[in-house]
Amino acid sequence: MKTSLFDLYKIGVGPSSSHTMGPMRAARRFAAELAETNLLPQTARVQCDLYGSLALTGIGHGTDRAILLGLTGEEAATLDPDTIEDKLARIRSTDSLALLGLAPIPFHEPDDLLFHRETIYPPGAVTQHPNGVRFTAFDADGRELLSATMFSIGGGFIVNDGEDSATMAAAVTPVPYSFASGAELLSMANEAKLTITELMLENETALRMQQTGIARDEAATQVRRDILRIWNVMNGCISRGMRTEGILPGGLNVRRRAPRLAHRLRSQGSVDPLAPLDWITVYAMAVNEENAAGGRVVTAPTNGAAGVIPAVARYYLEFHEDADEEGLIRYFLASAAIGVLYKENASISGAEVGCQGEVGVACSMAAGGLVAALGGANEAVEHAAEIAMEHNLGMTCDPIGGLVQIPCIERNATAAVKAVQAARIAMNETEGHKVSLDQVIRTMYQTGLDMQSRYKETSLAGLALNVIEC
Ligand code: SF4
Secondary structure (H helix, E strand, O other): OOOOHHHHOOEEEOOOHHHHHHHHHHHHHHHHHHHHOOOHHHOOEEEEEEEHHHHHHOOOOOHHHHHHHHHOOOOOOOOOHHHHHHHHHHHHHHOEEEEOOOEEEEOOHHHHEEEEOOOOOOOOOOOOOOOEEEEEEEOOOOOEEEEEEEEEEEOOEEEEOOOOHHHHHHOOOOOOOOOOOHHHHHHHHHHOOOOHHHHHHHHHHHHHHHHHOOOHHHHHHHHHHHHHHHHHHHHHHHHHHHHOOOEOOOOOOOEOOHHHHHHHHHHHOOOOOOHHHHHHHHHHHHHHHHHHOOOEEEOOOOOOOOOHHHHHHHHHHHHOOOOOHHHHHHHHHHHHHHHHHHHHHOOOOHHHHOHHHOHHHHHHHHHHHHHHHOOOOHHHHHHHHHHHHHOOOOOOEOOHHHOOOOOHHHHHHHHHHHHHHHHHHHHHOOOOOOOOHHHHHHHHHHHHHHOOHHHEOOOOOOHHHHOOOO
């Protein structure tokens, strides 16, 4: 097991984990490498080349902005969204930026930040992923000092060119229950007489002990505390989205809808028995409208899909009488176990497998998590996750104008409702099921690889092609 719950749930900023958070992290990593190799004082110019999906939808996804901020040393987790515009205005008005906040160099976007829209992979790269970025530093005489090619593989994760799964496997931290498939997860949990939640807590506690050297009880306490911190950021995002009116940036003139819908639901009272579904819609849209506005969000497992998991969590807290903090912790641990399976056996990148790998995965994680929160059996957790993905298979990524708005915002709302339905189907089932979670994960991945690249975060087909931007 290479992925922790805290890799899947990361605090950051919108609108995209693969196109904003990942490139910001890559740019910062490159600047840090210049500093570590003592090349920073000689660096007179930095060039950034974007390829494939990063080039095609980078403007709409804020990749250009992320690169500038990353080079100056900003990190998505600590960056205050309210300061972004000022920081960018300073760079753009002076045509210069300070690498890691230390070494000021000229930086003129059209010359130093290049979008290669016709080229999918960086020339000469070993890794073949459609989210490639290359940084090159030059001295005052134009001599190359350092070059690095990286790939943003979804959910804010970055790999260097040539870094394959074998290399990454070498860095695996041992955990007590290192499961590689849904079947192994179930058999390990059942043999140890643990719930999936308890198994994940054992793993996360072991990881924390290795990272910090603290004792077991303290590590377990920290893991639980940090899960609740993640939830507080998510919940804060829901609240901000529910009270913030206005038009989303980017030029599509998409109006925020969560505040109005919330207001209407409140004024209606509780007469409509289906009102909980509308509230799920409000929660999900609130998060995704915040994400589209570049606000503070948590990847779950990506930014584009960031509304599903918070929406189902809030639904659990608001509409289940027995809901409590323990149930919430179970929700996040079980959903993370499912997310690990997708991350390690398939992909959570829309540019690689379409939206089934983003919103589809979030839906699957939320469905399994909700069963765990409600005290369902391990088999029902696996079954719910399977059902949820089965009915997201083949979902393409075709955002209009390259913005994470249409269809993304509504899509999160419908997926959150679907997750609740999948959980209910699984919990009402008394017999086994035909399709396993492993089979549906494999199917999702194969379907994604077979999907034409114009349906994978390029905005060259689907809604992006058939709807006129206005
Ligand atoms: S369509 Fe799905 S994968 Fe594509 S940008 Fe929107 S949310 Fe992300």
